[in-house]
Each structure stands twice: as structure tokens, then as C-alpha cells.
Amino acid sequence: MISSLINANPIIYERKERRERSEHIDADEYAVEPIDQQEVFDHVRDIKDPEHPYSLEELKVVSEDAIEVNDERSHVSVTFTPTVEHCSMATVIGLCIRVKLMRSLPSRYKVDIRVAPGTHATEAAVNKQLNDKERVAAALENPNLLEMVDECLAPTYA
Template identity: 45%
Template sequence: MDNPFPQVRLCDERRPELPSNASLEEKIFEAIRDIRDPEHPYTLEQLSVVDPNSIVVVQGSKGSRLKGLVKIEFTPTVPHCSLASLIGLCIVARIRDENLLPPGYKLDIKVCDNTHESDEEITKQLRDKERVFAALENNKLRQVIDDCLSTCKPLHKDDDVAT
């Protein structure tokens, strides 16, 4: 276990339904916030791996084939996290599985600069479409990803956690 005692923050359980006019950033954050960390029974939001500011949508220029770019940055819980690539794959899988990327938009997932000892290498792997596609097609790896995508029990104020 890379991080046996992670910092866990309590998140607001009362989540109103997203309005129909919610931004793409809001829709994506709502979709990825509850992904379970591969190492802990906590969500990426609870471990501060992602937050609403982790997602930025940039509109493409007029006349460009690229209509927009969705940038997602995440912060592993420790600089030597061996599962950072898996976390990135889980984010990609959730966005693809829920068909959240509008046509003509590109997804760019990266590890926040200077938050992991291999942030550039992991980001390069996550930007390699063929490598990501192959990873998502691997049955054993996909089972691990699907476990992380399954519903995670939210923390309550009375739960015993280190905050």
C-alpha cells in the first residue's frame, strides 16, 4: 500500500440534481467525483485527487475540426503512487462509459505538475490513445477499473477517519 493513512475530507452528501443547463465541467465532475480510489474505500473527491477546479473546458477556434478540449488534472495522494495510471484510466473509462464527451471534443487527462515523481511519464501514457484503448480492452484491467467505478459508500460525519 503506497499510502496507508491518506488524508480524507468529508464531502457534502446533499447533492442536488444537476440542472439541465449544467456546464460540461459540472457534468464531468459529478461523474468522476465518486470514482473509488484503487487502494482505499474512499472516493477521488474525498482524497482530494479531483475537485471542481480540476476540470477546464476550452472551446475550439472557429473553423477548426476540434470543437473543444476537456482538460482534467488529478493529484495522486502521494508522490510515489503506483496506481496513478490506473486512476487516470478510471477517469477516462467513466467519461467514455457515460458518453460525456461531446462530438468533436478531445479529452486530455494529466497528473498535476510536480505532484508525482513520474508525472510527465504517466501523463504521456494517458495521452496515448492507442495505449489507453488497449488498456480499457484488457479484461483483467477492465475488471479492476469497473470495481473502482462501482458505487462507493459516502462518508458520514460520524465515520472514524483521519481528516
């Protein structure tokens, strides 16, 4: 956790109830349910905020409505909304979302992570960093940053 908070008193929202996913089994007994918006949301909703003991869902940084999935084209787009316009953790939050999806989705998926338009002072720079393979790879080579990401992705048992 960071000692000097950018947003010391964030608004906390109620978590949505998890819905059951139905799986369809084909004749060869393999699950054939395509990845959808709900599944992607279920992967990212529990990511912890780097500054607060709340999930990205509880802070309304991520929402199911801000996720687009095109299973046929193997493309996922996640738009997130920082809690404040000058959030210094926006890049870390986006990196956490990217890493969680890299670890959760099949490798065939291309993932785009974006800050919601008009919600961050350096939106273009954050978007550029989050969607540049070399920058993401370099960030993940930084042990301190990787430790922060892993801490945000660690499961909670609440």
C-alpha cells in the same frame, strides 16, 4: 483492493454537497444546457480509489477546480493529484477517469487527463500513457486491468 498499500493512512476530506443542475428547455423540448465543470466533476467525484474504500473526491485526488471545459470546442481537461508522489496507481486512476468520461460524455468530446504538475515522480510518463489512444486501448484490452477499472467505477450505495 491492493494488499500492500502505497499510502496506508491517507487524509480523508469531507465531500461537497451536490448542487442541482438547472436544465433549460428550448422550443423543441430538448435540453440545451452545455456540459460544464460541475457536470464533469459529478461524473468523476465518486470513482473509488484502487487502494482504499474512499472516493477520489474524499482523497482530494480530483476537485472541481482542476477541471476545465470548453463546450464550444468539445474539450475537457481533468488534472488529478495523487495522494503520494510515488503512487503506483496513478496510471490506473487516470485510466478510470478517462473511462468514466468516455462512458458519460457525448463522443464529440476530446478528453485530456493529466497529473497535477510536480505531484508525481513520473508525471511525464503517466501523462503520456493516459493521453495516447493506442496505449489506452491496449490497457482496456487487459482483462485484469479492465476489471480493476470497472470495480473503481462501480456505483456505491452509501
